[in-house]
Amino acid sequence: MQTNFSKTAIGKKGESIALSHLEAKGYVLVVKNYRFSRFEIDLIVEKNGILVFVEVKSGGEKFGNPIFRVSQTKMKNLLIASENFITENPKFSEHIFRLDVVVVIFKNNSYFIEHYENAFSGKAD
Numbered sequence: 001m002q003t004n005f006s007k008t009a010i011g012k013k014g015e016s017i018a019l020s021h022l023e024a025k026g027y028v029l030v031v032k033n034y035r036f037s038r039f040e041i042d043l044i045v046e047k048n049g050i051l052v053f054v055e056v057k058s059g060g061e062k063f064g065n066p067i068f069r070v071s072q073t074k075m076k077n078l079l080i081a082s083e084n085f086i087t088e089n090p091k092f093s094e095h096i097f098r099l100d101v102v103v104v105i106f107k108n109n110s111y112f113i114e115h116y117e118n119a120f121s122g123k124a125d
Contacts, residue, residue, distance in 0.1 A: 015042050017032035021102065021113050027052065030092075031085075037115025039081035043102075053082040053093040055119075058104035067103050067116065075099075075120045 019029060027045035034041040039072055043054040055078055057069055078099055086092050101119040 001046055003008075010058055010106070011056070015056045017058075017104050017113065018054065018056045018102040019043055019113060020114070022054070025115075032125075034081065036081045036084040036088075039077045041078060041081050041085065044085065046095070048077060048094055051086075051092050051097040051123060053085070053097065053099050055099070056104065057103045058106065060106050067101060067114070070101055070119070 015032070015076075019032070023029070025047075027047045029043065030042040030046050030051070032042070034044055041053050042056040044098070045052045045054060046052050055070060055074065057067060082097065082099065086095075086097065098118045099120055101116040103114040103115070103116070
């Protein structure tokens with residue numbers, strides 16, 4: 001990937017690639033870029049009665065694996081936003097849910113994907 005892309009453009013490209021990857025694995029998009037207060041969930045997908053809240057991290061490999069940019073604070077914020085989504089959308093209240101991270105690492109004119117299922121769990125306080 002060219003280095004002159006903005007951080008936002010790389011992020012959006014990563015989200016698009018992550019969504020295509022998840023759809024190829026049988027996930028169905030529920031919501032993209034869900035916002036609650038100052039929090040955002042990149043993708044919310046569903047498969048086999050499991051609602052999955054997905055944080056997408058993308059970047060070039062020279063900066064290391066983007067998974068390391070998912071901080072404790074980000075995890076807590078995702079939990080808060082996911083709990084709010086379920087509250088706002090009671091039709092999902094009986095679903096099992098989990099929080100995943102999809103990493104898209106760009107290298108030259110290609111990329112590779114790592115999908116961390118159930119990357120973290122817990123209850124936001």
